[in-house]
Amino acid sequence: MDTIVAFDFDGTITRKDTLLEFIKFAKGNIAFYTGFCFYMPILLAYKLGLYPNWKVKQKIFTYFFRGTSLVDFNKLCNDFFLERGRNLIYLSAVDKIRKHLEQHDKVMIISASIENWVEPFARYLGIDYILCTQVETDLNGILTGAFLTSNCYGAEKVKRLVTFFPDRKSYYLIVYGDSKGDRELLAYADEKYYKLFQ
Numbered sequence: 001m002d003t004i005v006a007f008d009f010d011g012t013i014t015r016k017d018t019l020l021e022f023i024k025f026a027k028g029n030i031a032f033y034t035g036f037c038f039y040m041p042i043l044l045a046y047k048l049g050l051y052p053n054w055k056v057k058q059k060i061f062t063y064f065f066r067g068t069s070l071v072d073f074n075k076l077c078n079d080f081f082l083e084r085g086r087n088l089i090y091l092s093a094v095d096k097i098r099k100h101l102e103q104h105d106k107v108m109i110i111s112a113s114i115e116n117w118v119e120p121f122a123r124y125l126g127i128d129y130i131l132c133t134q135v136e137t138d139l140n141g142i143l144t145g146a147f148l149t150s151n152c153y154g155a156e157k158v159k160r161l162v163t164f165f166p167d168r169k170s171y172y173l174i175v176y177g178d179s180k181g182d183r184e185l186l187a188y189a190d191e192k193y194y195k196l197f198q
Contacts, residue, residue, distance in 0.1 A: 002171040005100045006161065006185060007093070009111035009118055009132075011178040012197060013125075014088040018113055019057070021088065023064050025080045035063050053181070054151035057112070061135075066145030070137050074116055081120035089121070090197040096176070097125050105174075110161060112153040112181060131160045157185040 010017045024032045036043065039060060045051035065073065100107050108129030109122055115132035122130050134148040150156050165171060175182070175189035176196060186192040 003100075003103070003105040003174065004165060004171045005105045005107045005174045006110045006157075006176070006189075007097065007108070007127075008175075008177040008179070008182050008185075009109050009113050009121070012176050012182075013090060013093045013097075013109070013121070015090060016088055018088065018117060019060075021084065022077075022080050022114075022117055023060075025084060026076045027064055031064075035060070039063070053112075053153055057133075057151060058145075058147060061114075061147075062145030065135075065143050068143045070135075070141045070143060073135070073143055077114075077117035078120050080117055081124070085121055085124070089125075093176075093197040094125065096197070097127065100174075101126055106171075108164075110152065110157050110185065112151050129164070131157075131164060153181045155184045157182070158188050161185065161188070 007013055010019070020032075023035070027035075039056075042051055042056055042059060046053065046056045068076075097107060106129065107127050108131060109118055109127055110131040111118060111133075113132055115130055115134050118130055118132050122128075131152060133150075133152045136144045136146040136148040138144055150159075152160055162168070172191070173189045174191045174193075175186050176193045177183075177186050178195045178197075182194075186194065
């Protein structure tokens with residue numbers, strides 16, 4: 001029987017929310033705080049449970065990145081990892097990932113974060129499988145600001161995992177998570193770890 005190990009990304013592998021860190025890196029602090037002030041009513045509604053997570057994320061991503069070419073966006077993602085990525089990673093998470101890889105487990109990152117900036121982290125960590133939120137581009141390779149896939153959060157994480165590995169009886173599932181967005185995936189696991197890397 002195979003062992004599949006699914007790691008959440010933000011707050012599990014990394015110390016901080018990479019969406020926020022990436023926006024600061026790509027746009028600068030002034031643009032970051034200006035944008036978030038503009039969306040403060042929606043952010044407050046989200047905190048009060050009146051506005052869904054995916055809509056908040058979609059609006060913020062659209063505000064900052066709609067109209068960016070995919071080539072430029074991918075360069076930003078790679079530069080973000082090269083300049084700031086390693087300092088964001090929990091060393092204890094790196095050790096755990098390496099142990100699983102040494103045991104020949106199938107290790108994946110499954111996250112609501114954008115695939116484009118998770119991929120350089122995954123490559124550095126030696127992880128081949130990435131299930132994340134994907135961005136939409138138009139025919140000219142320009143980001144529309146929309147997501148090509150559903151936001152990979154909550155129940156969507158289980159759905160994406162099952163699509164990728166459909167025969168649940170054929171593998172033992174270990175999950176590492178840290179937030180309510182991981183609850184369904186943690187419940188689906190044979191073995192689970194919550195907020196292990198602190």
